[in-house]
Amino acid sequence: MSRKPNTSPNTSEPPRLGFCCTFIPDPDPGHKTLKAAKDAAKLMNLGTVTMAHLERLGPTARFEKLEGVVRHNLAALERQIAWVSGRPPLERLLRMASSVLPGYTHPVAQPLYAEPAMRALIETGLARIGERARAGAVRLSMHPGPFCIIASRNPNAQANGIAELEYHAEVMTMLGYGSGWHPHGAHLNIHVGGREPGIEGFRESLSLISETARNLLTVENDESLFGLDAVLRLGDRVPVVLDLHHHWVESRGAYIEPDDPRIRAVIASWRGVRPVSHISVSRESVLPEHDTGTLPDYVALAEQGHSWRDLAAHSDLMWNEAVNALVARHLVWTDFEIEAKGKNQASVPLAAQIGRDPSLAAA
DNA sequence: GAGGGTCAAGTCCGT
DNA sequence: ACGGACTTGACCCTC
Numbered sequence: 001m002s003r004k005p006n007t008s009p010n011t012s013e014p015p016r017l018g019f020c021c022t023f024i025p026d027p028d029p030g031h032k033t034l035k036a037a038k039d040a041a042k043l044m045n046l047g048t049v050t051m052a053h054l055e056r057l058g059p060t061a062r063f064e065k066l067e068g069v070v071r072h073n074l075a076a077l078e079r080q081i082a083w084v085s086g087r088p089p090l091e092r093l094l095r096m097a098s099s100v101l102p103g104y105t106h107p108v109a110q111p112l113y114a115e116p117a118m119r120a121l122i123e124t125g126l127a128r129i130g131e132r133a134r135a136g137a138v139r140l141s142m143h144p145g146p147f148c149i150i151a152s153r154n155p156n157a158q159a160n161g162i163a164e165l166e167y168h169a170e171v172m173t174m175l176g177y178g179s180g181w182h183p184h185g186a187h188l189n190i191h192v193g194g195r196e197p198g199i200e201g202f203r204e205s206l207s208l209i210s211e212t213a214r215n216l217l218t219v220e221n222d223e224s225l226f227g228l229d230a231v232l233r234l235g236d237r238v239p240v241v242l243d244l245h246h247h248w249v250e251s252r253g254a255y256i257e258p259d260d261p262r263i264r265a266v267i268a269s270w271r272g273v274r275p276v277s278h279i280s281v282s283r284e285s286v287l288p289e290h291d292t293g294t295l296p297d298y299v300a301l302a303e304q305g306h307s308w309r310d311l312a313a314h315s316d317l318m319w320n321e322a323v324n325a326l327v328a329r330h331l332v333w334t335d336f337e338i339e340a341k342g343k344n345q346a347s348v349p350l351a352a353q354i355g356r357d358p359s360l361a362a363a
Numbered sequence: 364g365a366g367g368g369t370c371a372a373g374t375c376c377g378t
Numbered sequence: 379a380c381g382g383a384c385t386t387g388a389c390c391c392t393c
Binding site for chain 1: 369372
């Protein structure tokens with residue numbers, strides 16, 4: 001675990017940006033029918049099974065159902081990573097879906113995951129996928145959902161949340177990212193969680209999680225309770241993932257530039273590892289008339305009657321050129337996960353635009 | 364194949 | 379007190 005203080009951007013890694021969890025095939029008719037397009041999407045994406053359904057099945061069917069889903073998920077994840085590694089270096093980043101091993105911490109599925117045949121399948125598959133990612137220079141992360149909290153007033157919720165985080169850490173370990181400080185830039189990103197016990201509760205809970213999980217953990221600013229200044233109070237222990245859109249919403253309209261002093265603090269929190277940040281824009285359907293060359297003005301839009309919730313919702317595509325230019329400026333010091341509902345259909349054009357425009361690429 | 368009810372989980376917010 | 383939103387709509391049953 002090398003955790004040397006470092007306040008300068010890590011320039012040894014090239015900039016990257018990528019999409020999250022789901023691959024959307026081109027609408028163009030490489031596929032003759034809608035069904036063919038749906039089948040293509042299915043091949044590329046992870047599936048799941050409900051615990052209620054598993055519970056209704058007998059022992060044999062139960063195992064076979066889960067094994068089938070896991071087998072599919074490993075293959076789909078491998079295809080996603082193969083696709084990303086075939087993209088230009090700027091696009092070699094992927095947030096993996098959390099559902100690789102559905103119900104891993106749930107009592108119905110747990111015994112099935114303990115079966116030697118299942119373990120062998122998973123360990124072999126994930127090891128191979130991790131090697132493929134490293135060979136293809138694909139940076140990987142996961143973003144456990146809102147149930148994954150490490151500090152809560154409810155001890156049961158906290159225990160479940162920690163188990164969920166450890167599940168993600170196990171997946172990372174099997175992929176080959178189980179030791180060292182955010183190896184190859186890999187990370188598990190979560191939010192602070194509830195108002196109580198808040199930042200201090202989060203800090204105390206760090207002692208309750210494994211060293212592997214601690215070495216992979218990052219914490220992200222949210223749109224309401226724990227903004228950038230709040231999460232930076234954890235920066236001495238946990239790298240901070242800056243979500244520029246959350247910050248815009250939480251601050252009611254602020255855009256952070258790379259020379260902002262808080263960016264130094266974010267960089268320092270990563271301790272030599274190139275940071276990751278998040279970007280998205282308000283939905284197209286919320287701002288249908290908005291000028292694509294101007295940064296959305298939160299205060300003006302709120303005065304026009306747009307609700308906090310509407311402005312916080314994510315767009316399909318990266319439709320705003322001014323926001324895209326902001327991303328390009330920040331790429332000097334950070335990678336980006338593109339949180340657009342259009343997934344790769346949003347991140348690929350954004351990367352192309354940044355690659356094409358010399359003034360943006362110079363950044 | 365389409366349509367509708369269901370799905371493991373925590374927290375906040377608006378009604 | 380309850381439903382919806384959030385990481386993300388997908389899954390599963392019935393017709």
